Amino acid sequence: MDRALRFIVIAVLLLAAVALPFMVPTYYVQFASKVMIMGLLALALNLVVGHGGMVSLCHAAFFGVAGYMLALATPKYDPASLWLTLPLAVGASALVALVIGALALRTRGVYFIMVTLAFGEMLFYLFHDTSFAGGSDGAYVNTKPEIAIAGQVLLDLEKPITFYLVVLGVLLAALALLDMLVGSPFGRALAAARDNERRARSLGFPVFRVRLIAFVISGALAGVAGYFAAAQFGFVAPQMLGWHQSATVLVMVLLGGLHSVAGPLLGALVLMGLEEVLKAVTVYWKLVEGLIVVIIVLALPNGVRQLLTLTFGPPVEVTPPVRADVPAKPKAPATEAGHG
Structure with a gap:
């Protein structure tokens, strides 16, 4: 998709998102808010899973800790101040992520998965x-x-439309932050550690520090999602921190696409939309949902965002122009087969 078409698509989607709460019943406004909140949690998880290569099963813990912080800091009869409680909740989630990350990141592979699962439980x-x-x-x-x-x-x-617009603004800010991080030298260092940790270390990248920073940022974003989830539903429970929640969000990431910034948001929409439709159709909705998810993963291994590539074609690479006053770099001579 070239840049002009991409800009048009993004602008249309943004206008549709802003107009949505004024055109549909309150139920769908609240459902859209829930999708965006869970999409934000999926975006946070994807920073460490898709871009960092670290499969975490404790992100629901950061999600739940922020929700509990809001519940504990809210007066019994008066509304809490968002200016005070949001930084408090996000800070608590980031602190928990810092402690867990500093310990869990000393392990690799399946051991990292098990350690994060243990901390979450x-x-x-x-x-x-x-x-x-x-x-x-x-x-x-x-x-x-x-x-x-x-x-x-x-x-x-308390007004559903106001809540929706605030969550939309937070989601857009998170997307901008993640897009900037992934495209920055920090993001390239994180991807290099994901693809070949030994080579990244040999090139001088501080792998542990880069991964820990990514883990803390991811935990903080998960805390933002947990804060607004608790505010929307008016209730927090230990199930918010359970590994089932983490596994569900991981499915959203896989459905959306691991190496995409906005893909997990699309994965959240697909999974939650499927659940909403199937609940109204059959009592065996979980079975049908599972079968559909398996089919999607097998048919679209790069996530549902792959449909965009199939529809609009692969992204157009823009080659920078060659300046006339700068001589072109000569190509290396071809190496014959069998010679190093």
Whole structure:
């Protein structure tokens, strides 16, 4: 897809996203908000899985920790301040990600998966078996946070359209941040460590530091998603931190495409849209959903974003013009077969 067509498609999608809450019933506005929140969580996970090559099964823990921080910081009858509670929740998730990442990143492969799974389950049982945050019953967020200055409410998240637009803005900011990170030297170093860690080390890349920074950023973004999930549903429970949640989000990443910035958002839309449609059609919706997911993965190994390539063709590579005052670099002589 050339740049002009890509710009047109993005502009149309953005206009449609902004117009959506004014054109559909409230139920679909809330559903779209949920899709964007889970899509944000999938984007966060994809930073470490797709771009970093680290399969984490504890991102639901960062998601849930932020939700619990909002529940604990919200007064019983008054709305909490978004200015205060959002940084608090995201900071808590980032701190937990820093601790887990500093320990888990000393392992590789299946051991990394198992260590992240173990940490996630530890946090699950911490909230499940202790009473400080409601135990297995969870906790309620009775009122959504608000943005107010000098007593004047600027944004009331109790209104579904306002909540939708705020989440959309946060999602767009996250997409811009991830696109910048992936295209930066930091992103190239992260990809180099993913593709060949030994070579990346030999070239002088601080692999551990790069991976840890990516893990913390990913955990912080997962915390943003968890914060808005708790605000939307008004309830948090230990299940938010369970490995089932992490596995579901991993499926969204795989459906959308591992090496794409926005692909996991499309994967979240596909998976949650399938669930919404199949629930209304059959009681065996989980079985049918599983079969459809298997078919998609087998037919589109690069995710549903591969449909864009099949429709519009591969991206057009732009070759920079050759300046007349700079001599072209001579090509290396061809090496005969059998000679080094």
